[in-house]
Amino acid sequence: MRELYESLSRKEARMLHWSGAGVAAALWFSMAWRSAWPLVLVPMIGGSFLFLLRRNRRLDPLGHGDGDDDLF
Secondary structure, three states: OHHHHHHOOHHHHHHHHHHHHHHHHHHHHHHHHHOOHHHHHHHHHHHHHHHHHHHHHHHOOOOOOOOHHHHO
């Protein structure tokens, strides 16, 4: 998969990215058509994930732990 993505031109990679976003939006709205819970839960889950990700990067920006990694 990595070779395929690296072989794409810039325009093709952008088109692949936006088509994936369009498919995700279409699936989200089709699920929301049946029930309103996805309209509430998906943004809450995504927002909490982004919050935790940014907090983790702020606390440990380079991903270096305690220094005990040399045991592995």
